[in-house]
Amino acid sequence: MREDLAELQRKAEAELNSAGSEEELLAIRTKYLGRKGLLTLLFRKIGNAAPDERPLLGRLSNEIKEALSVKIENALEKLAPQGKYGALLQEKIDVTLPGRGVRHGRIHPISQVSQEICEVFLRLGFSVAKGPEVELDYYNFEALNIPKDHPARDMQDTFYVEDNIVLRTHTSPVQIRIMEKQRPPVRIVSPGKVYRHDSDVSHTPMFHQIEGLWVDKGITFSDLKGVLTYFLQQVFGEDTVLRFRPSFFPFTEPSAEIDIQCIICGGTGCRVCGQSGWLEILGAGMVDPEVFKTVGYDPEEISGFAFGLGVERIAMLKYSISDIRLFYENDRRFLEQF
Amino acid sequence: MLVSLRWLRDYVDVELKPGELADRLTMAGLEVESVDEAGPEFTNVVVAKILSIKSHPGADKLSLCEVTTGDENYPVVCGAKNINVGDVVPLAQVGATIPGGYTIKSSIIRGEKSEGMLCSEDELGIGEDAAGIMILPGGLSLGEDLADALDLKDTVFDIGITPNRSDCLSVIGIAREVAAITGKKLKLPEIVFTEAEENTKDITSVDILNPNLCPRYTARIIKDVRVGPSPHWMRLRLEAVGLRAINNIVDITNFVMMEFGQPLHAFDFRFLEEGRIVVRGAQEGEEFVSLDGKERILKADTLMICDGVKPVAIGGIMGGMNSEVTDDTGTVLLESAYFNPTSIRKTSKWLGMSTDASFRFERGVDPEGVVRASNRTAQLIADLAGGKICRNCIDQYSRKIKPVENIPLRVKKVDEVLGVKVKAGEIKKILKSLGMVVNKTEDGSYLVTPPTFRVDISREIDLIEEIIRIHGYDGVPMSLPAVPERTDIKNREKTLEEKIRVILTGQGYSEVINYSFIMPESANILGLKEDDEGRKFVMIKNPLTEDQSVMRTSLVYGLLDTMRKNANAGCFDLRIFEKGKIFIAQKEGELPLEKEKIAGLITGIRYDDLWHWKELLSDFYDLKGCVENLFDGLMVRDVKFKSGTDVPLLHPGKSCGIFVDDKKIGFIGEVHPGVLEKMDLKRNAVVFELDFDFLAMHYTEEIFYREIPRFPISSRDVAFLVGKDMEGERILDLVVGESEELLEKAAIFDVYYGKGIPEGMKSTALRFTYRSSDRTLTDDEVDEAHNRIVERIAGLTGARIRGKED
Numbered sequence A: 001m002r003e004d005l006a007e008l009q010r011k012a013e014a015e016l017n018s019a020g021s022e023e024e025l026l027a028i029r030t031k032y033l034g035r036k037g038l039l040t041l042l043f044r045k046i047g048n049a050a051p052d053e054r055p056l057l058g059r060l061s062n063e064i065k066e067a068l069s070v071k072i073e074n075a076l077e078k079l080a081p082q083g084k085y086g087a088l089l090q091e092k093i094d095v096t097l098p099g100r101g102v103r104h105g106r107i108h109p110i111s112q113v114s115q116e117i118c119e120v121f122l123r124l125g126f127s128v129a130k131g132p133e134v135e136l137d138y139y140n141f142e143a144l145n146i147p148k149d150h151p152a153r154d155m156q157d158t159f160y161v162e163d164n165i166v167l168r169t170h171t172s173p174v175q176i177r178i179m180e181k182q183r184p185p186v187r188i189v190s191p192g193k194v195y196r197h198d199s200d201v202s203h204t205p206m207f208h209q210i211e212g213l214w215v216d217k218g219i220t221f222s223d224l225k226g227v228l229t230y231f232l233q234q235v236f237g238e239d240t241v242l243r244f245r246p247s248f249f250p251f252t253e254p255s256a257e258i259d260i261q262c263i264i265c266g267g268t269g270c271r272v273c274g275q276s277g278w279l280e281i282l283g284a285g286m287v288d289p290e291v292f293k294t295v296g297y298d299p300e301e302i303s304g305f306a307f308g309l310g311v312e313r314i315a316m317l318k319y320s321i322s323d324i325r326l327f328y329e330n331d332r333r334f335l336e337q338f
Numbered sequence B: 001m002l003v004s005l006r007w008l009r010d011y012v013d014v015e016l017k018p019g020e021l022a023d024r025l026t027m028a029g030l031e032v033e034s035v036d037e038a039g040p041e042f043t044n045v046v047v048a049k050i051l052s053i054k055s056h057p058g059a060d061k062l063s064l065c066e067v068t069t070g071d072e073n074y075p076v077v078c079g080a081k082n083i084n085v086g087d088v089v090p091l092a093q094v095g096a097t098i099p100g101g102y103t104i105k106s107s108i109i110r111g112e113k114s115e116g117m118l119c120s121e122d123e124l125g126i127g128e129d130a131a132g133i134m135i136l137p138g139g140l141s142l143g144e145d146l147a148d149a150l151d152l153k154d155t156v157f158d159i160g161i162t163p164n165r166s167d168c169l170s171v172i173g174i175a176r177e178v179a180a181i182t183g184k185k186l187k188l189p190e191i192v193f194t195e196a197e198e199n200t201k202d203i204t205s206v207d208i209l210n211p212n213l214c215p216r217y218t219a220r221i222i223k224d225v226r227v228g229p230s231p232h233w234m235r236l237r238l239e240a241v242g243l244r245a246i247n248n249i250v251d252i253t254n255f256v257m258m259e260f261g262q263p264l265h266a267f268d269f270r271f272l273e274e275g276r277i278v279v280r281g282a283q284e285g286e287e288f289v290s291l292d293g294k295e296r297i298l299k300a301d302t303l304m305i306c307d308g309v310k311p312v313a314i315g316g317i318m319g320g321m322n323s324e325v326t327d328d329t330g331t332v333l334l335e336s337a338y339f340n341p342t343s344i345r346k347t348s349k350w351l352g353m354s355t356d357a358s359f360r361f362e363r364g365v366d367p368e369g370v371v372r373a374s375n376r377t378a379q380l381i382a383d384l385a386g387g388k389i390c391r392n393c394i395d396q397y398s399r400k401i402k403p404v405e406n407i408p409l410r411v412k413k414v415d416e417v418l419g420v421k422v423k424a425g426e427i428k429k430i431l432k433s434l435g436m437v438v439n440k441t442e443d444g445s446y447l448v449t450p451p452t453f454r455v456d457i458s459r460e461i462d463l464i465e466e467i468i469r470i471h472g473y474d475g476v477p478m479s480l481p482a483v484p485e486r487t488d489i490k491n492r493e494k495t496l497e498e499k500i501r502v503i504l505t506g507q508g509y510s511e512v513i514n515y516s517f518i519m520p521e522s523a524n525i526l527g528l529k530e531d532d533e534g535r536k537f538v539m540i541k542n543p544l545t546e547d548q549s550v551m552r553t554s555l556v557y558g559l560l561d562t563m564r565k566n567a568n569a570g571c572f573d574l575r576i577f578e579k580g581k582i583f584i585a586q587k588e589g590e591l592p593l594e595k596e597k598i599a600g601l602i603t604g605i606r607y608d609d610l611w612h613w614k615e616l617l618s619d620f621y622d623l624k625g626c627v628e629n630l631f632d633g634l635m636v637r638d639v640k641f642k643s644g645t646d647v648p649l650l651h652p653g654k655s656c657g658i659f660v661d662d663k664k665i666g667f668i669g670e671v672h673p674g675v676l677e678k679m680d681l682k683r684n685a686v687v688f689e690l691d692f693d694f695l696a697m698h699y700t701e702e703i704f705y706r707e708i709p710r711f712p713i714s715s716r717d718v719a720f721l722v723g724k725d726m727e728g729e730r731i732l733d734l735v736v737g738e739s740e741e742l743l744e745k746a747a748i749f750d751v752y753y754g755k756g757i758p759e760g761m762k763s764t765a766l767r768f769t770y771r772s773s774d775r776t777l778t779d780d781e782v783d784e785a786h787n788r789i790v791e792r793i794a795g796l797t798g799a800r801i802r803g804k805e806d
């Protein structure tokens, strides 16, 4: 009886292995496992066996039934798709044709860069401040320690609306307007459009600046270096090499220009950096005591630093754009690249 | 400013290589923008020695020389007589170029071979002597390049001098910085000269009628000058820094201006009527021909240097033709003065004349350096033009410029500002190296008196800047101030800006940025009425071009302009948006009203995927959908699109105002065909403009979750036959007005007119969706509610129900 069962399993498995189609598999299933199948018949004979062998034989035949069922199911599963494959193939589509839907638009590169820069300062607890683009001479110049008929005015060619109203030449007037309204501490960044009477490959009469200001008790030049280094390494990468060098702005003292090592040539000198190996990125400085006095802060109590940068310049470096005017031509072929 | 290294070395020893010096200057605040090598105008001229001289067999005036460059010997035919065997001379080798564009070739001169040319100073362009061959000093190595051997090469630095550093607008000023940076000593030129018996004061006089504008004026008479070319060393220096050599007198005044930073002027004394100087304002409308040959009409407040009768110079800016030094000038009156910087700047601006002199005066020259510069000039004129210096310099200095003295400097404050400890000893050393007088007080602080040429220093902070500038910014450590725990509140405007960008780009719209200024004619192009607010332009007094002469009052013109530019580049399909300010002029003297707007435009095909969609043209509803999505994304509710706008640039039948809570916040519509035509646009475009400031006030980020309904919906469709003018939204409003509790939603799903619909009518089909929150509705319940609403709508609008007409 045990041999019969083993023999049956061997034969069934041999047949299964050589079966190639769904029909054959189904036939094997009927032949062995069907209501009148060979295994079923054998199972019924267990009653004739010796009583002490019956449980063992019962378990054995159940095990064989289970094993065969699984094998047949597996084989059927493997075969099933093959059966419909041909028919499905008839429904083949050209997957290389473009997908459907409106193509997403792009955010202007100036907005992208401006946003990225502001984010760095927001992480340091700065908030965004805005001010008018058509500005009083007072806020744009005088309150920033640039009196009328001062040579420092030559640094910024100005569009005039009236004798005392100008298109702001920098976003610095915002710092005056904020400090007039708010007591220290002040931590702001002010992005926005500025205007200068200038137009060529590297100048457009309108461009974007971000001005920043951190005023509190005990802010030092060392803090200026720390914060701006952090900022530039966030934007240009941790390994960016910087240099701080003395410069002049009427509303800061000491003043600094901050250069990064040329990201094009790595400092060996190229056309972009004018062979110097350095790229001028930021203007900054400690807020001049005169400015504090103008807004009613006591320079003996309070100190702070301000900085400003041109967004276009950074975008041009970031994306290797050589003509600043492209930003304002809004050519679709340009916009679509960002 | 251009600075010649050769010239610089006259006053300070420079051991650094030019590149290193440039770096050091830059790091001390004198930004070197370029470093250029300058050299003589010859190549391939080397040091050679004459081995033998024989007479030329074929020519009496020529001789045959054998010269050596150490390695090789060359035969050279020479015409000069001043040479002897053993002389060391310049040899222009075969292939050499010399000034005048000559190239030296191997040649046969009257039958004798000549391999090169021996040169005079003049031929090499390095001196005036044209008479004979240049005899070189001993100690030069044979074969060495002559330019190297004689140190004829120069390096010229272009230094950007910031407006505060007028003291650096001179070679000595730069030399002083170099000395301070490198720890070398500054060597000032020694000024010594002999004065003649004759007294300047007996010959001329100076009257300053306007001492506020001219606090100090000095004059000196120098007689018997011989006007001629300047010596080579001076020309070399002037030309290196971009000044053209004119004649010795003019060149000397320029030289001293570059040397000390004090502009000077020499008048031909012959032409000074009454032989005296009067400093006064011009007469209104007075005419004057300046040295550049241009006729100037003067204003009453223009400060003029005059003789007893007429103006002879525009004070501090430019001399006049009428008193110019010429070849036959014999006696000069030398002016050295201090003018009021503001006054010079105003005049220079008004006249549109910026000269080397005005540039220095308006930034402030050293008021105490005026006489020294005059003396230095007199010395050089005596030395180089043979002048006799008359005794005594007239010095009118009625309005003394008060020098800044004893600025208190606290060492503690230095630390406080910089965040780094600079030792007291170093502070003192730095300040002294810059020419300051430093005195210690009882409390340990300092009293610092800056030199008079440092017009930028008057406060403690100015001193601190000087200290750190020389100490070096690199010497300051980096620190991060503590960021307070409470960071500022979320900025709604910035959040809105970013949300809008995400929503609009997600729908295929790209952001553009146009100039804020446009052309005034745009008001006519857009068809604005005479009283339209859009005509209240903020006008720019000094625009770059007429096209950019007023500030925009709407973003639409810029978008249309972008569309035109793209069309010109062959791109007719656009979805764009812009966020920016518009400007409405207010009363004179007041700032304009600035409003932030957001605007968009669509033109061309609806989808780029031609394969899927063919050429479906975009229209009003594309953009409206975009705007609806925008409101939806910002969760601004109760938005109404109401037809009948008063926006003249829009198609009157395909446009509407956009309202929230009955407040108009923008418009949307197809651009008026007339506007398109005027802008030479061939395709339709749809535009919208919205009030950003309003959105900033009204958008919300608050979300209240509502339970998802558990019971099913029942729908009923019905088509109303209505007049063609009946707007869909009116029907929907009426439905909403019924306040039917079971009605969840009503939406238009079809609008049809034409075949099968009576003339002047249309069919508007609505789908009504019914649902209850607490039970499954029975058909009877739904029918009852539905029929009631439909009948009410029909009653209110006079609509017939399609399919029920009969």
Ligand SMILES: [Zn+2]
Pocket (backbone or CB within 6 Å): A262, A263, A264, A265, A266, A267, A268, A269, A270, A271, A272, A273, A274, A275, A277, A278
């Ligand atoms: Zn480079």
